[in-house]
Amino acid sequence: SQQGEEDPQALSIQEGENATMNCSYKTSINNLQWYRQNSGRGLVHLILIRSNEREKHSGRLRVTLDTSKKSSSLLITASRAADTASYFCATALNAGNNRKLIWGLGTSLAVNP
């Protein structure tokens, strides 16, 4: 399996509920980034969390990072129909000459009104 795998692949919830998406990775990272992609559009950056951070918030978004488990979660509270999108995690590796940003395949979130 590849670095930066999101789980679940698809999630369907009702408006007002919370949505949690997870991202697992394999090697040590420098930072982990979450992005949103609406259908037919480019990716939009949500939150960047560095390897020495454990939690970050932005509005209704909360991101946690557990480097011991090599995993991160994105929580969207009080979801809205406008949150319907695909969500991607990307892990940044900065080790000597091995510098990569590796993307997962995404979680497709549907928020039903």
Added chain:
Amino acid sequence: DAGVIQSPRHEVTEMGQEVTLRCKPISGHNSLFWYRQTMMRGLELLIYFNNNVPIDDSGMPEDRFSAKMPNASFSTLKIQPSEPRDSAVYFCASSFWGQTALPFNQPQHFGDGTRLSIL
């Protein structure tokens, strides 16, 4: 402020033709990335530039692909000759790295992509 601008938004062409995708990064950004997105492989980084210099092109699939950045405000990705398996959405993204910053330590700003279909 204008975001990353890509053109064309859609391109349909026949196999064997040359395809040129264009990107204008956000003014002031000094790094530019070209990605390809497909359902099967997800988002793949093809090449990235810093201060107009190509840094890593290891993601470019074949010699048929080439990218240039002649100045800070323009980049092209060219496919010649094109093949049906090149059909995908191609994204350009930009960001700003300070002199001592490591790559990929800053958020990337994406354009809306070019949907390429090779018949």
